[in-house]
Amino acid sequence: MWKVYKYTLIDLARNKFVGGWMLLLLAISFGLFQLEDQPVKAMLSLSQVLLALVPLVASVFTIVYMYDAMEFTELLAVQPLRRSKILGGQMLALGTALLLGALLGAGIPLMIFLPTGASLTLLLACVMLTLVFVAIGTLIAIKNREKARGVGLGLVVWFLLVLVYDAVLLWVMFAFSEYPIEPWIVPLAALDPIDLARIMVLLKVDLSAMMGYTGAVYEKFFGNFRGILIALAALLAWVAIPSSVAFRAFRRKDL
């Protein structure tokens, strides 16, 4: 697996997109910290940008890369290598490259302008979202033979999770406001990794007004630290489940 990881990473390190992703985040981050008077406000604005952009870039880039590497994957698959090692190496390399892009692009400005636990939590949320959407992107690429369909599906999943799911949750909340639905909101929020990442960040910043309904429920139920840990555990499940489905599908896939 490490051989595939090493050479895939070398390929990705020279990929212009990964460098561009880092530069884009650097520009956005520095720009926001320059524009805002208070670093906390800039960090919150940055978190809104990152929580939307990181999943989009991670999933679409993963899907496109996996399709473009299909012939190379076939070449690896006719070598004396288990398929799980091929996929593991590729996923790890994709995760590493995207994480480096995100951590350098957003991490450097955050550590310069606001070196606090909140910034670290935001970076941790970016790490988790990158891994989650690399796993989801890989699964989509393995399950769909056509690149256009795969990319389209990736965009749909991102749109659902970044916007639609929250809207549905809000509708549920209003529609059933006369019923004791709070206990249901916690598991329902866990069904959206972007929601979970946002809750993690805002629990750390401790700005209840900006948490939204699900964040407030998490805080009420678990308190700040426990809430963050639970959100983190749920995000880990979001990495593990699509990854294991992707590995299983790849083992059985006709290449």
Add this chain to the structure above:
Amino acid sequence: MARAIFENVGKKYGKLWALRGFNARFEPGETVSVIGPNGSGKTTMIKCLLGLVHATTGTIHVNGERVGPDPKYRHHVGHMPQISRFPNELKIGQLIDLMDDIRGKEKGRATGPLVHDLGVHAMMDKRLGTLSGGQRQKVSAVLAFRYAPKVLVLDEPTAGLDPLSSEILLAAVRDIKRTGCTVLITSHIMEEVEALADRVAYLQEGALQFLLPPEDLLAATGESRLSKAIPAMLVNPANAHVESL
């Protein structure tokens, strides 16, 4: 011991059988041309052997080892695909290093069959993304021959190669079969089939129609060229004699 044995191998995609009841034994040191019209099952047969596609029915053995989840049997297999694409940003030398790592071969980029003959030694620092189709085929050929395979699978190997490189490649095929390697070649170029094949396997609609030496095909049809003997064989089913297991 046969190098590759197919026993009742079939592959179904949805409701369509791309390959049906395929039985064949491929012996050491023989070259078999696998031919047939588009969609006849050639690629599926080869992909089943390589483990890229999971057979729906039957079993395949390569050098005595069963084709399945355990990838060890692939130490004996070399493959040159029809279309080769590699990671754009890797250099040729790095790709060879990766394959050497996987195969457990000592490093020596510039050594090995075809490296010098095809001029690949002079391109080691070239990015794979900058190569022409023919150059990619050369790299692919070097990788296929590099690890002394017992079974070598060449899918339209000369497509995209210049005439000189094609000759070099075909000479390498003749050389490697002398070492006992079994070579399976798919090709639409009848001259290549006539020049190389010890036996010709003809597939149609997923089924093996015949597997015969070229001399037998010519004798059975009374033709002097394979390009005429094969259609004649198909027109007159009485001629069709499947020599397989």
